[in-house]
Amino acid sequence: MKSIRQTIKDKGANVLNVYFTAGHPTLESTPDIISLLAKCGADLIELGMPYSDPLADGPTIQKSSETALRNGQTTRHLFEQVRSARKQCSIPVILMGYYNQMLQYGIPEFLQEAHAAGIQGLIIPDMPMDVYERDYKKLFENNEIEISFLITPMTSEERIHQADRLSSAFVYIVSQSSITGKQGGISEKQIEYFQKIKNMKLASPSLIGFGIHDKESRSIANEYSQGAIVGSAFIRALDGKGELAEKVSNFMEQL
Amino acid sequence: MTNTFSYHVSESGFYGEFGGAFIPEMLYANVEEIRTKYLDIISEPAFQEEFNHLLRDYVGRPSPLYRAETLSRKYGANIYLKREDLNHTGAHKINNTIGQILLAKRLGKKRIIAETGAGQHGVATATVCALMGLECIVYMGAVDIVRQAPNVARMQMLGASVVPAESGSKTLKDATNEAIRDWINNAETTHYIIGSAIGPHPYPDMVTRFQAIVSEEIQWQLKEKTGKDHPDYVIACVGGGSNAAGAFYHFLHDDRVRLILAEAAGKGIDSGHSAATSILGTKGIIHGCMTLLMQTSDGQIVEPYSLSAGLDYPGIGPMHAHLIKSGRASVYAATDDEAMMAVIELSRSEGIIPALETAHALAILDKMTFKKDENVVISLSGRGDKDLNTYIKYLEDHQIPL
Numbered sequence: 085m086k087s088i089r090q091t092i093k094d095k096g097a098n099v100l101n102v103y104f105t106a107g108h109p110t111l112e113s114t115p116d117i118i119s120l121l122a123k124c125g126a127d128l129i130e131l132g133m134p135y136s137d138p139l140a141d142g143p144t145i146q147k148s149s150e151t152a153l154r155n156g157q158t159t160r161h162l163f164e165q166v167r168s169a170r171k172q173c174s175i176p177v178i179l180m181g182y183y184n185q186m187l188q189y190g191i192p193e194f195l196q197e198a199h200a201a202g203i204q205g206l207i208i209p210d211m212p213m214d215v216y217e218r219d220y221k222k223l224f225e226n227n228e229i230e231i232s233f234l235i236t237p238m239t240s241e242e243r244i245h246q247a248d249r250l251s252s253a254f255v256y257i258v259s260q261s262s263i264t265g266k267q268g269g270i271s272e273k274q275i276e277y278f279q280k281i282k283n284m285k286l287a288s289p290s291l292i293g294f295g296i297h298d299k300e301s302r303s304i305a306n307e308y309s310q311g312a313i314v315g316s317a318f319i320r321a322l323d324g325k326g327e328l329a330e331k332v333s334n335f336m337e338q339l
Numbered sequence: 340m341t342n343t344f345s346y347h348v349s350e351s352g353f354y355g356e357f358g359g360a361f362i363p364e365m366l367y368a369n370v371e372e373i374r375t376k377y378l379d380i381i382s383e384p385a386f387q388e389e390f391n392h393l394l395r396d397y398v399g400r401p402s403p404l405y406r407a408e409t410l411s412r413k414y415g416a417n418i419y420l421k422r423e424d425l426n427h428t429g430a431h432k433i434n435n436t437i438g439q440i441l442l443a444k445r446l447g448k449k450r451i452i453a454e455t456g457a458g459q460h461g462v463a464t465a466t467v468c469a470l471m472g473l474e475c476i477v478y479m480g481a482v483d484i485v486r487q488a489p490n491v492a493r494m495q496m497l498g499a500s501v502v503p504a505e506s507g508s509k510t511l512k513d514a515t516n517e518a519i520r521d522w523i524n525n526a527e528t529t530h531y532i533i534g535s536a537i538g539p540h541p542y543p544d545m546v547t548r549f550q551a552i553v554s555e556e557i558q559w560q561l562k563e564k565t566g567k568d569h570p571d572y573v574i575a576c577v578g579g580g581s582n583a584a585g586a587f588y589h590f591l592h593d594d595r596v597r598l599i600l601a602e603a604a605g606k607g608i609d610s611g612h613s614a615a616t617s618i619l620g621t622k623g624i625i626h627g628c629m630t631l632l633m634q635t636s637d638g639q640i641v642e643p644y645s646l647s648a649g650l651d652y653p654g655i656g657p658m659h660a661h662l663i664k665s666g667r668a669s670v671y672a673a674t675d676d677e678a679m680m681a682v683i684e685l686s687r688s689e690g691i692i693p694a695l696e697t698a699h700a701l702a703i704l705d706k707m708t709f710k711k712d713e714n715v716v717i718s719l720s721g722r723g724d725k726d727l728n729t730y731i732k733y734l735e736d737h738q739i740p741l
C-alpha cells in the first residue's frame with residue numbers, strides 16, 4: 085500500500101483529506117464511510133478516535149465522539165473497522181486521537197496493531213514533539229507508521245522547522261488559533277500566515293485544516309498548501325437526513 | 340532530617356514520573372510564555388511587595404492557626420485548624436488568584452478565564468478581576484451551577500460571566516475542558532487562571548508557590564504556640580490538590596512531618612460513585628499533565644462522583660501523585676456521609692461550619708490514631724456558607740434534627 089507522503093507527492097496538489105469520528109453515526113457505518121469517501125474522490129482518510137475529553141475539538145466533533153462512545157466504540161473496534169474497510173479500498177488511513185488513548189493501549193502494541201490493520205499514519209495533537217523524537221521515532225519507523233505534527237499561527241519558526249523535520253507524513257497547518265469546527269470565512273491575517281508558511285518552502289508536504297468547510301475555503305487551502313483537511317463539515321453532513329451513500333457523495337460534490 | 344530526594348518540580352516540569360505538559364500545539368505558545376517567565380516575574384521585588392500587600396490587607400492574612408479544644412480532647416492530640424476559611428471570599432483559593440492576576444497583568448493579558456467546581460475558585464477569580472478591572476469568564480458545570488447556587492450569584496454580583504459547561508458529567512472536569520477550549524480560541528488576549536495544582540507545567544508548580552504561604556505561616560505560628568516549627572501531621576483534603584500543596588510545601592523535605600491527604604470516597608470507594616482518585620486511578624494524562632486519574636482500560640476518563648463539588652475531579656495534581664507513589668504522603672478516603680458527620684460535629688463543637696470539601700479532611704481523623712502531645716494541623720480550606728442548601732437538604736433527607 086502507498087504511504088501517505090507518497091500519495092501526496094504523486095497527486096502534487098488539491099489533496100483532500102476527510103476526517104470523521106470512528107463509530108459515528110454507528111459502529112457498522114465506519115468501514116462503509118471509508119470506502120464511500122475513497123470512491124467519491126478523497127485522497128486520505130483521517131479517522132478520529134472518539135475521546136471522552138477532546139480538548140481541541142468544537143461541539144460537532146465532541147458530539148460525534150459522545151455518540152461513538154455511547155455506541156460502544158473502542159480502540160479494538162477501530163482496528164477491526166479499518167481491517168474491514170481494507171477489503172474494499174486501499175486509501176491511506178490516518179488515526180487522530182489523544183495521547184492518553186494510545187498510552188493506555190501501550191504505544192508499541194498500538195503501533196503494531198495499527199500497522200497490521202492497514203493504518204498508515206497517526207496524529208496525536210497532545211504528544212509533544214520532543215517526547216516523540218526521544219521515545220517513539222524509531223518505533224514508528226520500525227512499524228512503518230507515519231506521523232504529522234500541527235503548527236498554528238502562534239507556532240515559532242523554530243518549531244515549524246521541528247515539525248517539518250519530524251513529520252513523516254505531512255505538516256498539519258492549523259488554519260487559525262481555535263478549536264475544530266469554526267465556520268466563518270478566511271481572513272487576510274490567515275492568508276498572510278499561509279503565505280509565510282509557503283515561503284518557508286518546507287521539506288515536507290503540508291495540508292491546511294480547521295474551519296475548511298466549503299469550496300471557497302478548500303480552494304484557499306489548495307492554493308497555499310498541497311491540500312485541505314475537512315472534518316466538522318463532513319460530520320455535520322453525516323448527521324443530516326438520507327442514505328449514507330447519498331450523503332457522502334452529495335457532500336463530496338459540493339466541496 | 341532532610342531528604343536528598345526532591346519533591347519539587349524538575350527543570351523539565353516533572354515530579355518523578357508525573358507532570359509535564361501534554362498539550363496541543365494551539366496552547367504551546369501561551370504555556371511556554373508562562374513557563375519561561377513565571378519564576379522571574381514571581382521573584383521580582385515589586386511583584387512580591389504587591390502580592391504580600393494584597394494578601395495582608397485584602398485577603399486578611401495571616402490566617403489564624405487555631406487550637407480546636409473539643410477535637411483535641413476527643414482525639415488525644417493537639418489539633419490545630421489552619422483557618423483558610425477566614426480569608427476574604429472564604430477559602431484558600433484566593434491566595435492563588437491574587438498571584439495569577441498579578442502575573443496576568445505583567446503578561447499584558449486583558450481577559451481572564453477560569454473553571455470552577457464548588458464555585459470558590461470562580462468567586463476568588465471574579466474578585467481579583469473586579470479588583471484589577473479585567474474581564475472575567477468562569478466556566479462551571481451545569482450540575483454545579485445548581486448545587487452551588489450562592490456562589491454563582493456571588494460571581495455575577497462581582498461582574499463575572501458564568502458559562503455553564505453542558506458536556507460530560509457537567510461538573511468540574513467538563514468546566515476545565517471548556518475553559519481550555521476558550522483559551523485555545525482566545526490565546527493571545529487571555530490568561531487562564533487554573534484553580535488547582537493541576538494542568539500542564541508550570542501550572543502545578545506556580546499554583547503551589549502561590550499557596551505555599553499557608554505552610555510558611557504554619558511554621559512560625561506553630562513555633563509561637565508550641566516552640567516547635569513543624570507539626571507531626573499535616574492533613575488536607577484533595578480535589579486537584581492546591582490547598583494540600585500549600586499546606587505541605589515547606590514540610591515536603593522534613594521527614595518529621597507526616598503528610599496526609601483526604602480524598603472523597605463519595606458513596607464508597609467500590610460503589611462506582613467515588614472520587615477517590617489516587618486509589619481508583621491509574622497513570623495517564625488529564626488536562627495536559629501525566630498523573631493518576633480515573634479512567635477505563637481504553638483510556639477514557641471516568642466521571643467521578645462526590646457530594647462535594649470541589650472534590651469530584653477525576654485526576655490529582657502531579658505533585659501529589661508523586662508524593663503518594665513515593666510513599667511520602669498517605670491517603671485516606673472519607674465518604675459523603677462521613678464528611679457530613681464531620682460538618683455537623685465541627686459546627687456544633689467548635690462553632691465553625693466548614694466547606695463540604697474541607698469536611699473530608701476532618702472526617703479522616705476518626706481513621707487515624709495519634710500519640711498524646713502530637714501536633715496535628717488540618718487545613719481548614721474553606722467555609723460552609725456555599726453548602727448550606729446541601730447541608731439542610733442532607734439533614735432533612737436523613738431525618739437529622741436541626
Ligand SMILES: Cc1ncc(COP(=O)(O)O)c(C=O)c1O
Pocket residue numbers: 430431456457458459460534535536576577578579580581582583648649650694696697720721722
Ligand atoms: C473549600 C475548598 N477546599 C478544597 C477544595 C479542593 O481543591 P484543592 O484540592 O485544589 O484544594 C475546594 C475546591 O473547590 C474548595 O472550595
